[in-house]
Amino acid sequence: MTTLSDTDTLAAPSVLPDALLYIDGVLRGAEGGKTFDNIGPWTGEVVGKAADASPADVEEAIVAARRAFDTTDWSTNHEKRFALVKKLHELFVANQDRLAEIVRHEAGAALVAVHRAQLAQCLNSWRDLMDVYPQLEFEKDFGPRETYGFTTHRRAYYEAAGVVGAITPWNFPLYINAEKVVSALLTGCTVILKPAPDTPLAASIFGELAAEAGFPAGVINVITSSDPAMAGEALVTDPRVDLITFTGSTAIGKHIQRQGAETMKRVFLELGGKSAAIILEDTENFAQVVAQSILVFHAGQGCAVTSRLLVPRSRYEESKAILKASYDAFSTKWGHFDDPACPMGPVVSKKQRDRVKAYVDLGVEEGATLLSGGNIRTDLGTGWFIEPTCFVDVTNDMRIAQEEIFGPVLVVIPFEDDEDAIRIANDSVYGLSGVVTSGNLDRAIAVAKRIRTGTISVNGGVPINGDLPFGGYKQSGVGRAWGVEGLQDYLETKVIGWRD
Structure with missing residues (x-):
């Protein structure tokens, strides 16, 4: 039977840095300095600490994301967005060793999984999204049409949906966090990332590297919490959040869909499978x-x-x-x-x-x-x-x-x-x-x-x-992630008709 060999050196406690909140362009602790233990699956012991956000911290993140979307040129400055997303990708590539340690200790990933699905698939699929981004249409001319005895010119404009609440699981945290964050950013949305409590640092790193890349305040926000539901419930029920993208269990997905209906929120769900x-x-x-x-x-x-x-x-x-x-x-x-x-x-x-x-x-x-x-x-x-x-x-x-x-x-x-x-x-x-x-x-x-x-x-x-749409039929979800189809889910369609 398998036993740990002498070469299977496991981490000592607190081998990972603290997972901090990232709100309105600032990396910081939670209200009152509250933290929770980051438990490593290989040992069952503490491998680090994470900021334990309060409802007030979540409120600050929503306010920041709303302001950044409503009062800046983020949603319309396509070149600026793409350049910053590209810079963030470069920083992730440069920090692969750190990222590997995070998913080893937080997600319990073995090395084959680390270097394939956990890390390589994240970085490669992120690059795929940037590669297909030029295929995304932000305007489409439908041409003139005579109606009611006069000619109308018709054009569709595809605009960012708004503030995105991204609720992510613990199994492939870097990969799924990247799908939601990068899709939101490329399409001009602002985003609040809420990871599972088991993998806080795999989300916090997005805030740290976004700060290094020079993202405008409020465009990316990261909330970590020991409570698996508090921050997610706030995002799903708040009318200032326009879109929820969730990956996780079908049971929670159904709950999110019901809760989001109160504000007619757009909800994308990537759920379970058998x-x-x-x-x-x-x-x-x-x-x-x-x-x-x-x-x-x-x-x-x-x-x-x-x-x-x-x-x-x-x-x-x-x-x-x-x-x-x-x-x-x-x-x-x-x-x-x-x-x-x-x-x-x-x-x-x-x-x-x-x-x-x-x-x-x-x-x-x-x-x-x-x-x-x-x-x-x-x-x-x-x-x-x-x-x-x-x-x-x-x-x-x-x-x-x-x-x-x-x-x-x-x-x-x-x-x-x-x-x-x-x-x-x-x-x-x-x-x-x-x-x-x-x-x-x-x-x-x-x-x-x-x-x-x-x-x-x-x-x-x-x-x-990353260049292909991914999603499910039946109770495996609603909507698609990745590819052009996945990016389009983060856009609203506005049609303008005018007479000369």
């Missing part, structure tokens, strides 16, 4: 594809992970044997802090670890067979470690097949034919991502086109990049 990977029986390198389907990257803490593995019943026993061997082979390859080949560390918190374990126990109660894992691993240290876990003999009506666990738990479900696989994949309240593999590309694409999901990989293709 995505299916369909491996058809004619897949080339079938054993390799099945083996690589184990759910271990960043401990399964991703909304777009494929946590339901659908395999042909004709090859079900073969698939179970492949998976068992793959999980056994991986048993010593996770939980290593300093191993550059390690893709999986702890989950983010004790609360999350206990939640995942409760689902493991539920799966056993429901009658599924635990093929591998399922144990909390206190032998790995004092952090929040739970084993990579795989269930077989699962039916799609089980809760472990329907509910988002957000941990390293894979459920394996057999299907009879293509129609059955499509039915099972679509039998979910979610529709965020998916996978189809086949030796026949036309067959795979035909299956993929019938899956009710926002993104889907066929034969290993990558459908998620």
